[in-house]
Amino acid sequence: MKKNIDFKNSNYIVRESASLQDAMEAITANHRGSAVVIDEEQHVIGIITDGMIRRALLKGAIMQTPARQALNYNIIFIQSADTKTLKNIEKFFLDHPAINIVPVVDKKNILIDIVIRGGSYEGA
């Protein structure tokens, strides 16, 4: 699978060093309630959601707190070699009703695509 993500402009991606404000802006723009968090080398670190940001703020975080401190590391991701799941993505979303976006990673855990409920990634 070829890398087809615009890392700089995607509203589905937040860097771990980005602030909660940045994360909130991305999530607001993408209308999916969550975003994928990556490190400088594009490894997937986790997911950050509306709810995680809200809970962090209630615990005393500020808008400038790094996203790294609010995210969930333990997420479901799909490996690019797992073509069975990727070909039948509707079934995946049926099996995982709480998930709206899923990172697709290569063997080295580098983000190469994001699958979105209700439509594939279009570099929004």
Added chain:
Amino acid sequence: MFDSKKSKKILIIAGSRGEYGYIRPIIREIKKTKDFDYEMVVCNMHVLDTFGSSIEEIKKDDVKIGAVVHNTLDGYNRLTMTKSLGIFMMELPAIIERIKPDFILIAGDRGEQFMAAIVGAHMYIPVVHIQAGELSGNIDGAVRHAITKLAHIHLCSNEDAAQRVGKMGEETFRIFNVGAPQLDELVAGEMLSEKEVREKYGIKKNKPSILLVQHSVTEEFDQAEKQMAETMKAVAETGYQTIIVLNNSDAGSKIMRKAVFKYRTPKMKIFENMPRADYAGLMKAAFVLVGNSSSGIIEAPLFKLPVVNIGNRQMGRMRGVNVINVSHNSAKIRLAIQKAISPKFKKQAAKAVSLYGDGKSAKRILDILAKLKIDNKLLVKQLTY
């Protein structure tokens, strides 16, 4: 002059997760008695992760926090680590002036504890050091023994350590073998049950599970990423369910994280920080502890937990028959993990005995402090040679 009717105030320094395990049992014991009062100075990584982490755990325990010091600079290299210590040392004298403690209680071998020992010694306030005389395999080891030269009372967790403190020229009336207070809560059974742990952390019963905790070693800072990569590769190859607890804010911690996220598999769960009761429960539920945490040396024998101890960090410490030592090499680590979870080794680990006390240390420590007279004999140190 010292007034015996008044309760004595102990100032406690807490900078990282590990130390809080030594400190909490003592705070519990202090709360039970009228002879003592305490305040805690919270600094370094406790306040770095401002929420969902260690300071939250401290607050939940209803601990009296006398001062919060934000001393740690971002960057996590040797320069920022050292400069951060300087900031802490600058802050502390004014805090001591305000709180006016009778004792300063420090624990272990970290830089903030060392700064507190320097400040206490210079301000002529008795410094009481928990975990004196142990060996740790890097700058921490040097710091621990430097603290010994400044501290007034040395509380050792085992006989070996007590003898070492004596050989450093410390007077015998200052040295006590009290055991390791972090065992107190474990012996008292304050931990999640195996069932609770399995549910909370999603660990399947009867399937091998790994608890992975690896810190960077300061002298081997430039190799930290590679060292973590070797461990991660080995653990990934086993295919076993794994709980990873991320490391401290040491130099090297950031680049070690990189290796974690590069080599992780869907079988691995990653946590920044976890309550001690959960960690203890995981030690009970896991098949093997992998990495270089001191918990593998000190706490693991209580759970008869097999340990794969990697590299030099715990070099020279007394260890039980439950520990397998291995170098930073993924093939060797993998073999050691396989050996550790074998039924044969499990039998061997079952024979491990705690070398670090019986879990009644906190009371012993307070009894020692209660009898202690704060006079020139205590405050003016003499060498025995």
